[in-house]
Amino acid sequence: MIISAVMIVIGIIGGALIVINGESAMGTTDRVPWGAMIGAYVFFVVSSTGLCLVSSLGHVFGIERFEIIGKRAVTFAIITLLAGFVVIGLELGSPLNMIWILFTPNFMSAIWWMGALYGLYMVLLFVELFFMIKNNHKYATIAGTLAFISAIAAHSNLGAVFGFINARPFWAGPYLSIYFIMSAFLSGAAILSIMFYFVEKKGGTVKYKGEHIVPVLGKLLAMFIGMTMFFVTWKLITGLYGGMYGKYEGVMALISGPLAFNFWVFEVGFGMLIPFLILMLPGGFQVRRVFIASVFTMIGIFFMRYDLVVAGQIVPLKVVDGLQETVLHVYHTALPAWGVIIGALGMALFLFLLAEQKLPLDYKEHAHEEPAEKAEKVVNAEA
Incomplete structure (x- = not known):
């Protein structure tokens, strides 16, 4: 709690500097208008x-072993979404701008739809969590199904925010919507593996019918890491093939340009190769191994978001004397932006620790039954 409080203070200082000084405090420019805070927003x-998609495997799709993660997954889904809203609100210069966008709709704007769909998604998550805590399986399933649909809609639309920008060939196209949904499963499995590792340490429920949930999540993690490696490989190949301007230069910025260290060390090394090798070691999906692999994965995922945002913009759009400018733009994340990101992480940690103390998040056997159904079983047993 103390560490998270310190992180929040750092975030407040960074946010205040951004509100006072504007865009320059974030390190962004007219040439690179989206920076690390957009990457952090996408990350959250x-x-x-x-978290919503993985939790839906339990009480929405009826895979009983995943019911154990439901309450905590939905709780942290709400918290990470709120952290994302804080980051994007400050990235816009003021949180009031985010509210103003919602009430001045442009139905042709993917960004407006992003705000509307994520707002609806957040409301449905609160409703789902309410019924889960009340152990009302029927209405929790209905709310969870609607939250699942809204999550897919909002998240695929987030991919469209980037994919619709034809002036940025590195992003343009339909693949980002699919990539974001696939990588969401990767994030959800990794976060829940870390979460339930610590839940076990504090004596919480981590087993369903004798089966430990972390190794099960580790199998999901390994599968989605493999799918991500496959996707990234073909993204690089298609970016290099044909030398299409904007796409080719963006890929080269990742492979051998200013983002190469981030890409090879964090995105490829930490995010994919190291965790995949850890999970594939002889001896199976042991709890500690899955935890370590998940930590590496989440570090890598953050840099995946950062690299995606920056690589799409550092390639110039300007034409000089009929020739395309080839010198890449320079972007460095300013300290206030890092402060806001640290503060958002601290806020997420603080709120989850608070939820662990105040809310009944542990799985209870037969919690999926309606009170009336349980009463009927008791009567039948007595009879």
Whole structure:
């Protein structure tokens, strides 16, 4: 709690500097208008979506072993979404701008739809959590199904925010919507593995019918890491093939340009290769191994979001004397932006620790039954 409080203070200082000084305090420019805070926003909302999607495997799709994660997954989905809203609100210069966008709709704008769909998604998550805590399986399933649908809609629309920008060939196209949904599952499995590792340490429920949930999540994690490696490989190949301007230069910025260290060390190394190798070691999906692999994965995922946002913009759009400018733009994240990101992480940690103390998040056997159904079983047993 103390560490998270310190992180929040750092975030408040960073946010105040941004509100006072504007865009320059974030390190962004007219040439690179989206920076690390957009990457952090994507990181948080993708994490939220992933938590919702993985939790839906239990009480929505009826895979009983995943019911154990339900309450905590939905709780942290709400918290990470709120953290994302804080980051994007400050990235816009003021949180009031985010509210103003919602009430001045442009139905042709993917960004407006992003705000509306994520707002609806957040409301449905609160409703779902309410019924889950009340152990009302019927209405929790209905709310969870609607939250699942809204999560897919909002998240695929987030991919469209980037994919609709034809002036940025590195982003343009339909693949980002699919990539975001796939990588959301990766984020969800990794976060829940870390979460339930610590839940076990404090004596919480981590087993369903004798089966430990973390190794099960580790199998999901390994599968989605493999799918991500496959996707990233083909993204690089298609970016290099044909030398299409904007896409080719963006890929080269990742492979051998200013983002190469981030890409090879964090995105590929930490995010994919190291955790995949850890999970594939002889001896199976042991709890500690899954935890370590998940920590590496989440570090890598953050840099995946950062690299995606920056690589799409550092390639110039300007034409000089009929020739395309080829010198890449320079972007450095300013300290206030890092402060806001640290503060958002601290806020997420603080709120989850608070929820662990105040809310009944542990799985209870037969919690999926309606009170009337349980009463009927008791009467029948007595008879």
